[in-house]
Each structure stands twice: as structure tokens, then as C-alpha cells.
Amino acid sequence: MGQSPSRSRSRLEQAKAGPTMSDRVSCPSAQPAQGAGMVIGVVVAQGGRSQVSLLPKSVPLRSVARLIPDAIPATEVLRLAAPCAERRCAHFSDDRCTLASRIVARLPAVVDRLSPCALRPSCRWWRQEGPAACHRCPQIITEPFRSSDLMREVATPSTTSAAQEHSTGVSSHV
Secondary structure, eight states, X not given: XXXXXXXXXXXXXXXXXXXXXXGSOEXXXXXXXXXXXXXXXXXXXETXXXXXXXXXXXXXXXXXXXXXXXXXXXXXXXXXXEEOOGGGSTTEETTEEHHHHHHHHHSOOOOSSOOOOSSGGGBXXXXXHTHHHHTTXXXXXXXXXXXXXXXXXXXXXXXXXXXXXXXXXXXXXX
16 A cells, blocks of 8 residues: 555655754764754753753754853753764764763763653764763763863863874874
8 A cells, every 4th residue: 555645745845854863873962063953951050060951852052042141152051962073073983982982981870760862862872872871961061160070081082083083184093
């Protein structure tokens, strides 16, 4: 049996609209300049610490950016996602997000259960590290007002990154 005309139109319209966030691998710690930014969480203070409260549905950054004063970086109060920059990112090497690997290896879990997450189907960290990344995700603030030495160390890319190799054409692999 064939598909109904309305179902076919719907798929055709979707194809014309282009890929959605769930069609691409997404970075859950993006910068506003990456483009196609979506707000996936809001930074909140809990017990003297800042954590990200994930939104049940992502919201385009452009729809809320005007609400944030110019003096405050959006990434200090919002958690953004955007298509993964892959080899253009300092945290990407050997087809992996090294930031996600460092987060899972070095930071403690801060939640026991997975909360609903609009980004999970396309999330690079989820696809690469699984639930371990999600258990640490709420503590990741892209541009924290205050951060610990450990958090700064985890956030620092290795000295030789795939992005540097790509731009210079020189590989550190032997």
C-alpha cells in the first residue's frame, strides 16, 4: 500500500526544510558564533554551586538572545548546542570529542538518573560516552563565572589538536 498524500507532503516539506538538530551530531557545549545555536539549558545556582537545568525542549538562541544584557556572555547563563564543528574544533581528534572523554574520565557524576533531554538523540557526548556523559552534563557551564582548577584543566584542549593539524597541514601522529 502507498502512503497517504498528506504523509508524503509532510516528508517532502521536511526534506525541503533541511536537516534538523536531531539529524546532525550536535555539540552540547557550543559557542554562539557556531551558528544554528539552540538553548538546551539555563544556568542556575543550587547549594552555592552553579548547575545547568536542562530545558524540556530546545529553543533557538536568536529568540532569547535579546533578553540577555550585552555585558553578560550568553554562555555564562545559557547552555547552547549547535552542529558539531568536528575537525574545526580544538576538542576534536581521531573522530572523537576529547572534551567529552576528559569530562567522563575526570569529573564526578552529579546526577544518578538521566533527566529528559531534547538534545540526546543527536548529542555527540551521548553517542560517544553514553550515560556517563549525561551524569556529568549538568555541571558543565560553557563559560562559568567561577570555576575550579579541575574544571579549567578538563576544559583545556591538548596542545596538539586535530583543528591545529588541519589548519597547518601537519599531523602529530607518527
